[in-house]
Amino acid sequence: xxxxxxxxxxxxxxPDSLREAFTKLFRHGGVQEFEALKGVSLVVPEGEVLGIIxxxxxxxxxxxxxxxxxYKPSSGTVDVRGTVAALIELGAGFxxxxxxxxxxxxxxxLLGLKRREIAAREQKIIAFADIGDFIDSPVKxxxxxxxxxxxxxxxxxxxxDILLVDEILSVGDAEFQEKCDQRMEEFHRQKKTIIVVSHxxxxxxxxxxxxxxxxxxxxxxxxxxxxxxxxYAEMMHSAGSP
Amino acid sequence: MLQLxxxxxxxxxxxxxLAMKELRVRYKRSVLGFxxxxxxxxxxxxxxxxxxxxxxxxxxxDYAVFLISALLPWTFFSQSMGYSMESIISNGELLKKVKIAxxxxxxxxxxxxxxxxxxxxxxxxxxxxxxxxxxxxxxxxLPVPLVAxxxxxxxxxxxCATANVFFxxxxxxxxxxxxxxxxxxxxxxxxxxxxxxxxxFFRLNPxxxxxxxxxxxxxxxxxxxxxxxxxxxxxxxxxxxxxxxYFRRSEDALVYYV
Numbered sequence: 001x002x003x004x005x006x007x008x009x010x011x012x013x014x015p016d017s018l019r020e021a022f023t024k025l026f027r028h029g030g031v032q033e034f035e036a037l038k039g040v041s042l043v044v045p046e047g048e049v050l051g052i053i054x055x056x057x058x059x060x061x062x063x064x065x066x067x068x069x070x071y072k073p074s075s076g077t078v079d080v081r082g083t084v085a086a087l088i089e090l091g092a093g094f095x096x097x098x099x100x101x102x103x104x105x106x107x108x109x110l111l112g113l114k115r116r117e118i119a120a121r122e123q124k125i126i127a128f129a130d131i132g133d134f135i136d137s138p139v140k141x142x143x144x145x146x147x148x149x150x151x152x153x154x155x156x157x158x159x160x161d162i163l164l165v166d167e168i169l170s171v172g173d174a175e176f177q178e179k180c181d182q183r184m185e186e187f188h189r190q191k192k193t194i195i196v197v198s199h200x201x202x203x204x205x206x207x208x209x210x211x212x213x214x215x216x217x218x219x220x221x222x223x224x225x226x227x228x229x230x231x232y233a234e235m236m237h238s239a240g241s242p
Numbered sequence: 243m244l245q246l247x248x249x250x251x252x253x254x255x256x257x258x259x260l261a262m263k264e265l266r267v268r269y270k271r272s273v274l275g276f277x278x279x280x281x282x283x284x285x286x287x288x289x290x291x292x293x294x295x296x297x298x299x300x301x302x303x304d305y306a307v308f309l310i311s312a313l314l315p316w317t318f319f320s321q322s323m324g325y326s327m328e329s330i331i332s333n334g335e336l337l338k339k340v341k342i343a344x345x346x347x348x349x350x351x352x353x354x355x356x357x358x359x360x361x362x363x364x365x366x367x368x369x370x371x372x373x374x375x376x377x378x379x380x381x382x383x384l385p386v387p388l389v390a391x392x393x394x395x396x397x398x399x400x401x402c403a404t405a406n407v408f409f410x411x412x413x414x415x416x417x418x419x420x421x422x423x424x425x426x427x428x429x430x431x432x433x434x435x436x437x438x439x440x441x442x443f444f445r446l447n448p449x450x451x452x453x454x455x456x457x458x459x460x461x462x463x464x465x466x467x468x469x470x471x472x473x474x475x476x477x478x479x480x481x482x483x484x485x486x487x488y489f490r491r492s493e494d495a496l497v498y499y500v
Contacts, residue, residue, distance in 0.1 A: 092340055097267050098267075
């Protein structure tokens, strides 16, 4: 299973202001350009647990979406080796009128699994989600907890080489967090690459070996977790200064 | 184009699942279920038949069949357009989060309507029989114009789905266009009803060729000339190539505007 994750990412620009673009509908020159990431170059080897931190607007989510293949870089390249699963908001693609079981199939397909694979993992998913008979009821009847457990159960069964996690660890009850953590540990033990974007520094400190700090689209720090986290703390302290 | 075929073959399971979901959700809460797929054009047919053959006296024998043979493919086209126009936008949240071949959405939208159309053919056959209208063997030929129409519809669908993301007016404009287009197409009438001097103008309408093929097989019980078939396929392919090209060109930008 060859899946070294190495990525080189350079400058990216992203047109901002969808609203502005609409109001200036036929005036093509009206769209503002905004650089979400400026010259980011990063190499992530296999098996690393990388944390990406930074203030709001620093480009963290953009970076993740680039790796996930949701965005294409305006310039530069993104080279990802291995399958990627992004837990960027769970339950994307769930349809509320369909049952849990039907959504497992739909979601699994959306995340890139084949029907065969989904069928093989269905039982495991249902067991992990732990929602009992509700699996055959329309998803709109689920509580938010059930919803998330199911979505998470499907997402982790995708068994990617690279796992991208964007802020989802901070939602859900304690039990759910536990399950998340355990699963991440398991991923780590299996030598999979994990990239976490979070504001929760405790989580980052706990899970990540290496941390990258972004500020306004640039990599400001990159190194061992504790060092970078300290840098971040300092940066936040001096945030008020001009 | 090859890219499209590749994406379709890689994602066929997903496309099928999306199309099925679309159909299931469409008819989920309705008592009559998918019978509506036929009921709608059927009701139109009843009303229009009453108006045109009884009240306004169109000189057409068995106007009901004459009408519905073109009405069903038209309905397929216009509904497909409606669904595919919204297909990318309505899945916007999804494609902002997961890497997915965006072409699956318009394809699934058209596919669900193809299935709808096929389902409505069965009751059509029934109606034809009930009205003591001959069930011509030429029905066997129908897959050919159907394929050509599907290509054409996909092409238009890709184009509108893409344009609609950037300019939301497209949805409204197309509704009006489709309305007008319906009247300019030989659904309720056929080309020979029109005075000579206008016919060339109406011949510019691509739908004319597709609808004629259906009507020819169902109502007249004839096979079309080879050149008409070729023309339909050519139009269909051209539409698909152009529509898909526009989609491909804009594909990467879609995620920012959806």
